[in-house]
Amino acid sequence: MPELRKDPVTARWVIVNTETPKIPGSFRLSSNKKSSKVCPFCPGHEAMTPPAIFTIPRRIRPKSGHDWQVRVIANKFPALRIEENIEKTPLGVYEKMGGFGAHEVIIENPDHHKEITELEPEEVGDILKAYRERCLDLRKDPRFRYILIFKNYGASAGATLEHPHSQLIGLPIVPSRVTGELEGAAWHHGSAHRCIFCDCLEQEGREKILTIFEEGGFVSLAPFVSRFPFETWILPKHHEASFDRISDEKLLSLAVLLQRTLGRIKSVLKDPAFNFMIHTVPMTALAEAPYHWHIEIIPRLTQVAGFEWGTGFYVNPTPPELAAQFLREENPRIIS
Amino acid sequence: MPELRKDPVTARWVIVNTETPKIPGSFRLSSNKKSSKVCPFCPGHEAMTPPAIFTIPRRIRPKSGHDWQVRVIANKFPALRIEENIEKTPLGVYEKMGGFGAHEVIIENPDHHKEITELEPEEVGDILKAYRERCLDLRKDPRFRYILIFKNYGASAGATLEHPHSQLIGLPIVPSRVTGELEGAAWHHGSAHRCIFCDCLEQEGREKILTIFEEGGFVSLAPFVSRFPFETWILPKHHEASFDRISDEKLLSLAVLLQRTLGRIKSVLKDPAFNFMIHTVPMTALAEAPYHWHIEIIPRLTQVAGFEWGTGFYVNPTPPELAAQFLREENPRIIS
Numbered sequence: 001m002p003e004l005r006k007d008p009v010t011a012r013w014v015i016v017n018t019e020t021p022k023i024p025g026s027f028r029l030s031s032n033k034k035s036s037k038v039c040p041f042c043p044g045h046e047a048m049t050p051p052a053i054f055t056i057p058r059r060i061r062p063k064s065g066h067d068w069q070v071r072v073i074a075n076k077f078p079a080l081r082i083e084e085n086i087e088k089t090p091l092g093v094y095e096k097m098g099g100f101g102a103h104e105v106i107i108e109n110p111d112h113h114k115e116i117t118e119l120e121p122e123e124v125g126d127i128l129k130a131y132r133e134r135c136l137d138l139r140k141d142p143r144f145r146y147i148l149i150f151k152n153y154g155a156s157a158g159a160t161l162e163h164p165h166s167q168l169i170g171l172p173i174v175p176s177r178v179t180g181e182l183e184g185a186a187w188h189h190g191s192a193h194r195c196i197f198c199d200c201l202e203q204e205g206r207e208k209i210l211t212i213f214e215e216g217g218f219v220s221l222a223p224f225v226s227r228f229p230f231e232t233w234i235l236p237k238h239h240e241a242s243f244d245r246i247s248d249e250k251l252l253s254l255a256v257l258l259q260r261t262l263g264r265i266k267s268v269l270k271d272p273a274f275n276f277m278i279h280t281v282p283m284t285a286l287a288e289a290p291y292h293w294h295i296e297i298i299p300r301l302t303q304v305a306g307f308e309w310g311t312g313f314y315v316n317p318t319p320p321e322l323a324a325q326f327l328r329e330e331n332p333r334i335i336s
Numbered sequence: 337m338p339e340l341r342k343d344p345v346t347a348r349w350v351i352v353n354t355e356t357p358k359i360p361g362s363f364r365l366s367s368n369k370k371s372s373k374v375c376p377f378c379p380g381h382e383a384m385t386p387p388a389i390f391t392i393p394r395r396i397r398p399k400s401g402h403d404w405q406v407r408v409i410a411n412k413f414p415a416l417r418i419e420e421n422i423e424k425t426p427l428g429v430y431e432k433m434g435g436f437g438a439h440e441v442i443i444e445n446p447d448h449h450k451e452i453t454e455l456e457p458e459e460v461g462d463i464l465k466a467y468r469e470r471c472l473d474l475r476k477d478p479r480f481r482y483i484l485i486f487k488n489y490g491a492s493a494g495a496t497l498e499h500p501h502s503q504l505i506g507l508p509i510v511p512s513r514v515t516g517e518l519e520g521a522a523w524h525h526g527s528a529h530r531c532i533f534c535d536c537l538e539q540e541g542r543e544k545i546l547t548i549f550e551e552g553g554f555v556s557l558a559p560f561v562s563r564f565p566f567e568t569w570i571l572p573k574h575h576e577a578s579f580d581r582i583s584d585e586k587l588l589s590l591a592v593l594l595q596r597t598l599g600r601i602k603s604v605l606k607d608p609a610f611n612f613m614i615h616t617v618p619m620t621a622l623a624e625a626p627y628h629w630h631i632e633i634i635p636r637l638t639q640v641a642g643f644e645w646g647t648g649f650y651v652n653p654t655p656p657e658l659a660a661q662f663l664r665e666e667n668p669r670i671i672s
Contacts, residue, residue: 005432006430006433017415094341096341098340203428298642306487310611311484
């Protein structure tokens with residue numbers, strides 16, 4: 001029977017199909033095979049991109065050729081620009097402001113064909129370190145209110161270049177989805193004096209129905225009110241509002257868990273396109289805010305249609321507890 | 337230069353690319369060609385679907401065969417069910433309720449190959465009449481809080497059946513996107529004692545930069561803070577909160593405008609997939625609520641990616657005033 005579930009953070013409802021759930025193999029996927037076009041992100045083509053803003057060098061320095069492991073550049077076709085002004089202009093009932101912001105590309109590693117799932121854990125750690133360092137650097141500019149780090153993998157997830165990369169957008173405004181989470185978390189904290197994300201984790205720690213993997217203080221799980229089939233979140237198990245305060249040691253645990261989780265999504269769902277994004281506190285909030293940073297991974301398995309656009313209400317064809325089971329157990333007997 | 341625009345209703349911001357705008361012809365589209373599979377919605381196959389809930393007969397009754405022009409049925413694979421209970425159950429920090437609701441399909445006309453753009457205006461009027469009648473009927477059941485009418489056209493817009501059809505979902509909850517609009521409208525009404533949608537229309541009446549077409553008390557326009565390229569809204573020019581209070585005479589004017597607007601989207605953008613949905617006041621609100629019903633049409637031209645999912649912040653590659661010009665003027669010299 002279908003079921004309606006209420007998100008304890010944002011108070012949004014999701015329709016969950018618990019009756020005829022979609023399982024791995026029942027989604028139509030487009031291929032994510034790579035072509036052999038000239039790639040501006042590959043080593044040796046550095047002149048095709050804007051100059052590096054930040055790099056992490058290779059652990060073993062090669063005798064010749066490129067020496068970067070991770071390379072961060074400005075997006076050549078930015079959604080927002082650092083040189084725009086931030087003044088607001090009224091236009092009758094409307095309001096506009098200059099398109100100020102940052103739009104950077106994190107080239108995750110030199111190899112065109114190695115995604116996060118194929119790297120050494122330390123190399124994944126380097127990507128996460130680049131995320132953190134760019135956040136810490138941009139935090140110095142008080143015009144930024146929010147920084148979103150995200151990855152689009154596969155054309156149907158919005159990726160336009162194949163070389164493994166993530167993106168960063170720095171905004172002069174806290175976006176509405178984050179505001180919604182912050183308000184929900186603040187509301188719960190105001191009444192219960194606890195973090196709502198911590199409460200969810202505490203409940204899951206007892207029930208163990210949504211958990212996929214655990215690793216060094218982090219957990220990957222299917223949220224009880226997932227909007228999308230096989231939606232997967234990674235959260236620190238202990239309260240931490242801000243991603244960019246993460247230690248080097250923790251970065252490596254997170255790298256291991258991210259890699260393991262993405263690897264399982266790849267094998268169980270046959271290499272689907274996906275997006276992931278890091279939700280953290282806005283620059284303007286205190287590091288002690290009642291918020292809990294996390295990574296949201298969304299495999300792109302279904303089309304969002306008129307109902308979802310019209311309402312903000314999602315229909316999820318795969319109950320999260322079933323999705324978690326598939327991702328945790330990878331049981332080929334059930335899958336095929 | 338990129339520009340940030342604030343929606344006067346929901347207070348959301350959108351990034352608008354005013355510098356290198358995408359114009360018709362620069363989007364990648366998938367084909368919406370029809371196949372020749374057996375169609376359960378075609379006349380003669382009525383036994384393949386649940387029985388009709390409501391029909392509008394053909395104007396000229398045929399001597400033999402089907403006699404319906406519009407046929408409304410229950411969705412065979414419903415997201416929600418009328419027989420589910422509506423009780424809320426706490427599950428620790430979470431809350432769930434039975435999947436109560438209505439999910440109906442409006443088969444728009446007997447001809448598999450005739451979309452709204454190919455029908456007689458009176459036949460489009462019949463579709464809109466079916467929308468209204470189903471709303472009025474469901475309104476009698478106090479368990480419904482909201483009814484969304486929407487259409488998915490083309491596979492990339494989420495359509496799974498080809499025969500021209502729209503859908504209706506009745507919900508026991510007012511969805512978050514509608515709540516956002518209602519709250520924004522109430523806030524403006526509280527301070528200005530005017531409808532924010534009326535204020536926008538009044539400003540556009542003077543500026544004439546976003547208008548596409550006008551017809552018998554309705555206007556189609558590109559909203560100043562469009563989230564998507566070529567997003568188009570249709571609104572009554574005079575204040576009206578509730579769609580289902582529309583008169584028969586007005587229905588025909590709306591039909592003409594809807595057909596003309598969709599026809600222009602089809603010719604200028606080369607038959608794109610699209611969604612449209614009707615936003616109206618919840619069942620629980622008064623018909624005099626400070627809200628203004630409207631139809632939102634969203635051509636599916638771009639992929640929504642990690643940034644949009646992560647933030648609720650949209651990047652629109654086509655300034656709405658340019659989109660309006662293309663749709664209004666259909667100038668083939670500029671388009672090609």
